[in-house]
Amino acid sequence: MSEVVTSKPDVHDMVVVHRTFRQSCAELPELVRGLRPGDTARAELVVEAVQFMLMGLEAHHVSEDEFLWPRLAARTAGQAETIARMEQQHHRLEELVTQVTGALDQLAADPRQPLCEQVADQLAELGAVLTAHMDEEENTVLPLAAEHLTVAEWEELGEISLAKIEKKHLLRAFSALMAVATPEERQTLLTKAPLPARVLWRLTGRRSHTRREARLRGA
Known part of the structure; x- marks a missing residue:
């Protein structure tokens, strides 16, 4: 049985968080692709921006994995498939993040063209998967969170994310x-x-x- 929630949280703040990721996913692949051999100062700047985005993404997703999915799974009858799909998408995103992260130190030290193209392609794939995930989350999961979580629980979700940064x-x-x-x-x-x-x-x-x-x- 769903827990009775008398005051619904304002879940729109997650849409704003997602917007930062959408912007980064749109811009970072081309910034990486535009690096020139030998320009390590520029490469370090772009790599740091990628690392910052990935750090924020990890904090965001850990809070969902540890807090949001278990509560929604326990309180939303008939939504097990949706929650499982969200978790599977997170696993795929973790794989893509690992691929990108593994090349960043080398990219900062030596931004040669083949490596730039490789990392840019990986970021583009990460962006495509992440964008699809956020679309579904906004359309399906956020309404569930608004219905089945308390205001205090929604605030706790945000606090978990902040604690990871x-x-x-x-x-x-x-x-x-x-x-x-x-x-x-x-x-x-x-x-x-x-x-x-x-x-x-x-x-x-x-x-x-x-x-x-x-x-x-x-x-």
């Missing part, structure tokens, strides 16, 4: 979310964020993000 990267991650959010979404994120995060984002976070993104795009 090194503290030195938290402001950067928050700034990335704010950069892709609409004005209304940005206001909601600011309302939910702790006061130190709000202050740091206004003081340094958004400007640092803008400068980093400009360097990454060669502007």
Whole structure:
């Protein structure tokens, strides 16, 4: 029997998180493909952006594996196939992440063209699988989460993700979310964020993000 939930969580924040991954998946393969032999400074910059995206993806997926899937499986009669498919997609994504990660150190040290093409193709495949996964998650899983999780549980899911990210990267991650959010979404994120995060984002976070993104795009 499904647990009775009297107050539904606002699950739209996951759509904003997904948007950051969609943006990275669209841009990173071409940034890698555009690296030139010998330009290790540029390669290190692009590789660091890839590593940051993969770190965020791991934190995001670990929270779902450890917290979300077990609760939905226990509370949603008839959705076992959907949950199993989500878990299988995560396993495939882990394989693709491992492939990409294994080549990044070499890419940063020696961005020769064949390796750039290899990593760019791997990132493109990762992006295609991840995008399909996020599409299904937004259409199928998020409505289930809104119906069967409490507000406190949804907040705990986010806290698990944040705990997987090194503290030195938290402001950067928050700034990335704010950069892709609409004005209304940005206001909601600011309302939910702790006061130190709000202050740091206004003081340094958004400007640092803008400068980093400009360097990454060669502007």
